[in-house]
Amino acid sequence: MSNKPCIIPNPWQQLKQFTDARIAQGRAGVSLPTRELLAFQLAHARARDAVHTPLNSEALLLELAELARHLPLPKPVLLQSQAQDRQQYLQRPDAGRQLTEQSIQLLIQQSSPKTEAFRLAIAVVDGLSATAIHTNAIPYLQAFLPALTKQCPDWQLMPISLVEQGRVAIGDDIGTALQADLVVVLIGERPGLSSPDSMGIYLTYAPKRGCTDEQRNCISNIRPGGLSYADATSKLGYLLTQAKQLGLSGVNLKERADETRLESSRTDNFLAVPNHNAVQQ
Amino acid sequence: MPSPYRFSLNHHTWQFASLAELMAKATPLRSGDQLAGLAAVSAEERVIAQMTLADLPLTEFLNTPLLPYEADDVTRLIIDSHDALAFAPIKHLSVGEFREWLLSDDTSSADLAKARAGITPEMAAAVSKIMRNQDLILVAKKCQVTTAFRNTIGLPNRLSTRLQPNHPTDDLNGIAASILDGLMYGSGDAVIGINPATDNVRQATRLLHMLDDIIQGYQIPTQSCVLTHVTNTLECIEQGAPVDLVFQSIGGTQATNQSFGVELSMLQEAMDAALSLKRGTVGNNVMYFETGQGSSLSANAHHGVDQQTLEARAYAVARQFNPLLVNTVVGFIGPEYLYDGKQITRAGLEDHFCGKLLGLPMGCDVCYTNHAEADQNDMDNLLTLLAAAGCTYFMGIPGADDIMLNYQTTSFHDALYARRLLGLGAAPEFKAWLERMQIMSNASEATLSTQLPIGFSRALARLPSGNRA
Numbered sequence: 127m128s129n130k131p132c133i134i135p136n137p138w139q140q141l142k143q144f145t146d147a148r149i150a151q152g153r154a155g156v157s158l159p160t161r162e163l164l165a166f167q168l169a170h171a172r173a174r175d176a177v178h179t180p181l182n183s184e185a186l187l188l189e190l191a192e193l194a195r196h197l198p199l200p201k202p203v204l205l206q207s208q209a210q211d212r213q214q215y216l217q218r219p220d221a222g223r224q225l226t227e228q229s230i231q232l233l234i235q236q237s238s239p240k241t242e243a244f245r246l247a248i249a250v251v252d253g254l255s256a257t258a259i260h261t262n263a264i265p266y267l268q269a270f271l272p273a274l275t276k277q278c279p280d281w282q283l284m285p286i287s288l289v290e291q292g293r294v295a296i297g298d299d300i301g302t303a304l305q306a307d308l309v310v311v312l313i314g315e316r317p318g319l320s321s322p323d324s325m326g327i328y329l330t331y332a333p334k335r336g337c338t339d340e341q342r343n344c345i346s347n348i349r350p351g352g353l354s355y356a357d358a359t360s361k362l363g364y365l366l367t368q369a370k371q372l373g374l375s376g377v378n379l380k381e382r383a384d385e386t387r388l389e390s391s392r393t394d395n396f397l398a399v400p401n402h403n404a405v406q407q
Numbered sequence: 408m409p410s411p412y413r414f415s416l417n418h419h420t421w422q423f424a425s426l427a428e429l430m431a432k433a434t435p436l437r438s439g440d441q442l443a444g445l446a447a448v449s450a451e452e453r454v455i456a457q458m459t460l461a462d463l464p465l466t467e468f469l470n471t472p473l474l475p476y477e478a479d480d481v482t483r484l485i486i487d488s489h490d491a492l493a494f495a496p497i498k499h500l501s502v503g504e505f506r507e508w509l510l511s512d513d514t515s516s517a518d519l520a521k522a523r524a525g526i527t528p529e530m531a532a533a534v535s536k537i538m539r540n541q542d543l544i545l546v547a548k549k550c551q552v553t554t555a556f557r558n559t560i561g562l563p564n565r566l567s568t569r570l571q572p573n574h575p576t577d578d579l580n581g582i583a584a585s586i587l588d589g590l591m592y593g594s595g596d597a598v599i600g601i602n603p604a605t606d607n608v609r610q611a612t613r614l615l616h617m618l619d620d621i622i623q624g625y626q627i628p629t630q631s632c633v634l635t636h637v638t639n640t641l642e643c644i645e646q647g648a649p650v651d652l653v654f655q656s657i658g659g660t661q662a663t664n665q666s667f668g669v670e671l672s673m674l675q676e677a678m679d680a681a682l683s684l685k686r687g688t689v690g691n692n693v694m695y696f697e698t699g700q701g702s703s704l705s706a707n708a709h710h711g712v713d714q715q716t717l718e719a720r721a722y723a724v725a726r727q728f729n730p731l732l733v734n735t736v737v738g739f740i741g742p743e744y745l746y747d748g749k750q751i752t753r754a755g756l757e758d759h760f761c762g763k764l765l766g767l768p769m770g771c772d773v774c775y776t777n778h779a780e781a782d783q784n785d786m787d788n789l790l791t792l793l794a795a796a797g798c799t800y801f802m803g804i805p806g807a808d809d810i811m812l813n814y815q816t817t818s819f820h821d822a823l824y825a826r827r828l829l830g831l832g833a834a835p836e837f838k839a840w841l842e843r844m845q846i847m848s849n850a851s852e853a854t855l856s857t858q859l860p861i862g863f864s865r866a867l868a869r870l871p872s873g874n875r876a
Contacts, residue, residue: 134855134857136588136591137858137867138584138587138591138859139869140582140867140870141584141587141588141867142584144578144579144580144581144583145574145578145580145582145584145585145810146575146805146810147572147573147574147581147584147588147804147805147806147808148805148806148808148818149584149585149587149588150588151805151806151808151820152559153820153855154857156823156824156827156853157822157824158768158806158818162556162806166783166806166807166808167602167783169808170777170782170783170815172599173777174844177777177778197417206574214743216742216778217742217743218442218743219439219442219741219743219745220442235857258775266453293618315813316741316776316777316778316813316814317777317778317813318777318808318810318812318813318814319777319807319808319810319815320808321575321810321812321813324575324813336707338665338666338706338707338736339666339667340665340666340667340668344606346604347576347604347811352575352576352604353575353576353604355485356430357447376668376843377636377638377668378668382796391612393579393613393616393617393620394579395580395582395583395589395617396580396583396584396618396866396869396870397581397583397586397621397624397866398583398617398621398624399620399621399625399866400869401623403480404615
């Protein structure tokens with residue numbers, strides 16, 4: 127038997143500084159080294175656990191109330207979807223898209239008579255990762271809400287909804303009950319191995335039950351290691367004002383928030399070949 | 408009037424109210440059909456439905472559209488493009504006999520290719536419902552589908568990969584790092600395809616230029632794609648961006664496609680625009696489609712038809728546009744539609760079989776999400792089965808972990824496992840490049856070099872920490 131090491135490392139370790147992707151893992155033959163194999167298994171185990179972590183509604187409601195008091199905003203409301211538990215939630219997406227009758231009535235009570243003012247409803251929803259909401263929802267709203275009230279001082283903000291066992295489309299029920307012109311849903315995205323804490327934001331103009339994905343705009347991967355709260359705030363601010371101006375949301379509202387920034391057209395990267403001289407072998 | 412879909416057994420007559428109900432109840436169990444309320448209520452009813460389906464003549468599917476011709480443009484596409492001449496050799500068969508014809512020693516790959524235009528998605532779906540996994544594998548293997556752009560995809564004993572270098576903020580160095588990692592593991596001959604985190608025209612254009620610079624700079628015989636909405640890609644083309652392939656997610660009903668914001672005329676317009684760029688060197692297949700069971704139900708657009716049949720109908724849309732690549736994203740949609748590893752495996756084999764039978768360059772995103780009852784062992788199993796079935800391509804992602812889309816698929820290592828296990832090579836033009844670049848010392852046995860080739864070591868040397876001179 128030879129004493130030659132079986133692991134062949136990859137000499138591009140320094141590229142790990144640019145991405146959390148599992149690059150430069152090395153190999154034994156063409157297969158993963160044992161350490162990398164087990165690291166993956168551990169990450170999967172943690173993501174599986176994250177899916178089943180319940181939303182800490184009590185603490186979140188207090189924090190949202192605190193936020194509302196400072197702005198000021200009406201008091202937040204706790205709502206439930208028709209999915210009774212996690213098991214049902216995972217197998218019955220239809221149940222997660224609709225509020226219970228009790229929650230609808232609660233919202234209608236909290237709503238005020240519709241006036242001329244443009245109405246915005248905001249919902250914070252557990253989705254597939256309560257961890258994402260625990261990590262991101264409050265700090266994001268702390269950045270977004272003051273920016274919004276400054277940018278759109280004449281808009282009427284409805285009470286913030288906190289929803290248990292909800293999916294994106296639950297915003298349609300909320301928007302309807304509050305007679306909102308626009309609904310914004312902050313929701314925990316599918317936990318990834320490297321990002322069990324990623325939050326998404328969905329925007330729907332004229333929300334009503336039965337709206338489809340083509341009518342929504344999405345901002346994804348909001349988390350400390352992903353899209354920053356500041357960037358997500360400027361993107362959402364842009365989408366909201368455009369949606370109001372055009373009277374629509376979805377695929378016909380192209381997201382051009384970035385296009386005002388000059389640097390975003392750059393294509394520099396380490397792999398680009400300088401002066402377009404092709405690599406000759 | 409009694410239903411024509413009936414079966415008598417031991418003095419008991421089973422009835423199915425419609426062809427759609429019969430098809431749904433004959434489908435191997437999956438959570439999506441249960442969610443839609445379409446699944447058989449017992450294991451016995453499922454097999455009775457399969458027996459009833461087996462006796463049904465193939466012509467029934469031409470006479471009885473599952474969705475009305477007048478109301479659904481996918482049905483119109485299927486009926487209007489049906490080729491009676493190609494159908495002639497099989498038109499006298501029942502669904503059960505069709506299975507035997509597909510498996511027969513007397514039916515060659517050429518016979519299957521000739522019959523393609525006569526086979527409707529519903530016929531393919533029906534026969535798949537009464538086939539075992541090994542039947543799906545054996546017949547799919549017999550189907551030959553070859554496409555080309557800057558390389559040739561789908562030749563016998565080849566296995567291609569899509570290099571999927573996604574990054575949660577589209578950071579260009581982050582994307583480039585995954586591209587280098589993938590190329591060094593021999594990945595990327597099907598396409599280097601990015602799912603952008605920020606989905607707009609400006610970002611897509613920027614990523615397209617980046618990919619084009621890399622492909623031209625290293626003279627890689629492959630194609631790029633930014634997987635954005637077809638209307639975005641069309642705008643990119645109009646603005647002069649270097650678009651190789653036009654991507655779009657598609658489904659099997661008009662209403663599903665509407666939920667994706669897509670009309671068939673848009674696909675035609677985008678295909679014509681991409682063709683006008685003449686960027687292919689060895690072929691002109693310019694479309695890339697993704698599909699997946701459950702998308703219609705998810706969009707409330709299933710019209711009482713089971714998810715597997717609707718998936719096959721999406722392939723009718725795909726084949727209208729001569730795609731370079733099609734793949735079913737089989738486990739991405741979640742446990743509401745495919746509950747566990749067993750259901751994902753079955754669906755992957757069905758989709759690959761139906762796609763190949765209908766003449767598509769069918770790949771599979773062998774994948775699952777963290778809320779499904781599945782793990783990497785299930786992926787190993789499906790990858791192995793599909794590779795044996797001659798699947799056109801798989802996804803290649805660093806460590807099987809997509810840090811942007813938050814799901815697990817197959818890794819660069821996984822593709823090499825399949826290539827080595829079954830003696831499969833990359834697309835010939837790409838394989839030659841791997842050897843020329845000294846990435847693989849023996850590409851036939853998937854043997855990687857241990858050193859970084861000179862072209863790429865220069866790239867690393869351009870990094871601040873790499874300046875050791």
